[in-house]
Amino acid sequence: MQDMSNYWTSVKINSAGEVRFETMLAAQTYFQQQFGSCDETLNIANTAIVRQLWQQVNYHQSQPAQLCLRCYISRLIYWVCVDLGNNFGRDKGFSCEDLLPFVLDDEVLLQYSSSSYKSLATRIVQTFDPNKGSLKTWVNRHVKQHPEIQKLLLQHGIFLISDWALLNDTNSNELQRIFTKMFKLAAVEIQQSSELLISYHTVYREDRIQQRLTGKTLTCKQPTSEQLTRIVEDLQTRTNIKLNNESVLNQLQLIAAKLRKYRIAAKGGLVSTVSMHKPGIQPAIEKELQLQTDTDTEQLEFIKLYQQEFIKSLDLAISQVIEDFISRSRRRSSFSEERYIQGLHLFHCQGKSMSQIAPEIGLTRQYEVTRLLRLNQIRTDIRQRLLILLRPKVTDIARYFTNYTNSERLQNLDRQIELILDNQISDIIKEAESEVRNPVRNQPLRNLIARRICDYLDRSKVKG
Secondary structure, X not given: OOOHHHHOEEEEEOOOOOEEEEEOHHHHHHHHHHHOOHHHHOOOOHHHHHHHHHHHHHHXXXXXXXXXXXXXXXXXXXXXXXXXXXXXXXXXXXXXXXXXXXHOOXXXXXXXXXXXXXXXXXXXXHHOOOOOOOHHHHHHHHHHOOHHHHHHHHHOOOOOOOHHHHHHOOOHHHHHHHHHHOOOOOHHHHHHHHHHHHHHHHHHHHHHHHHHHHOOOOOOOOOOHHHHHHHHHHHHHHHOOOOOHHHHHHHHHHHHHHHHHHHHHHOOOOOOOOOOOOOOOHHHHHHHHHHHHOHHHHHHHHHHHHHHHXXXXXXXXXXXXXXXXXXXXXXXXOOOHHHHHHHHHHHHHHOOXXXXXXXXXXXXXXXXXXXXXXXXXXXXXXXXXXXXXXXXXXXXXXXXXXXXXXXXXXXXXXXXXXXXXXXXXXXXXXXXXXXXXXXXXXXXXXXXXXXXXXXHHHHHHHHO
């Protein structure tokens, strides 16, 4: 059962370093005016409450709504620190209370007089967008990426990233530099490790983006046997280096172990850290990684946003292509816009053949309908326009969920997304073409493009 008091109770640290929970009467009064009593609010999801508060803050500059949000954010920050302390603090010698002073510093809740100070909570309020993800995920990410939190964890030998995410995050040039300067490895070993990393990226990175687009798991998990086989094949094709799956897996883990030591040392932490793969350690870290990424929530959020953008972009592509086609065709004296629209509707929304359509729109022969509708050209234009419209939107969504900042990684991400979108868009075009070749007559076409064309035609009627 959710506790609505989280929206009017702030979590603070007093001068003695003790956690205090303080009721903010202004927030409580406002919240109960907006949402009713606790009993009435129990059936309202947190996401709906957060969205309404966010709208009040952003569209109406409501200070009480912002106070409610800040109280809830303080509770989310507290929970993240409690989880870190429980999962790692007992073994590593720190507690939740050691983390809280770095992140429970809300200048509004603490009523700091300095207007120039910008706390973690303020940054969260200013950057959060409920259309792109949950507040819980956003707070999780910001707390665990806080410089002081990361510094303290590193000082205790904790670097919260899996081997596979670490490999995914390191390019071959960086690996060569690390292995040369820190580990003084032989040139041949460095070169082989670099080539193996390139093959890993070729397979693993593309699959990661594909996973996000198709709704599969988002955590960086150990490569599957099929992925290892593809890595082996890519490595052999490019370099003629022959390894089996087991050798590839072992070498990737050895590379990751060195990269982990380098990352911790470079950030001023203790190099002698536990391995993720020792019995008893991996379950705890996997649990923390789950908390860190809030994978299930992110997965649903990513897929929801992607699907929304796909349909919006497809609808826009269809409307632009059809309207552009009509605009160009008006130059021909024989062209009739009404006849063209009616033909599109009869074909896509009623499933009629060209020979059936001809007499209904005042034509005599099947080829005249084919020449009028130009469906192959329309589908080709929709495909090209959809890719142009959708690519930047999906790239923005992917960047939001990956937090890529390195220019090389961003370029790789762009290329991978373009390839995947091109394949997916090709699939829906092929689906449409296949149904056209093997139709069920006198029934609406079932493929996605046909359904969206019918939706466009219906909306155009309403506008007309």
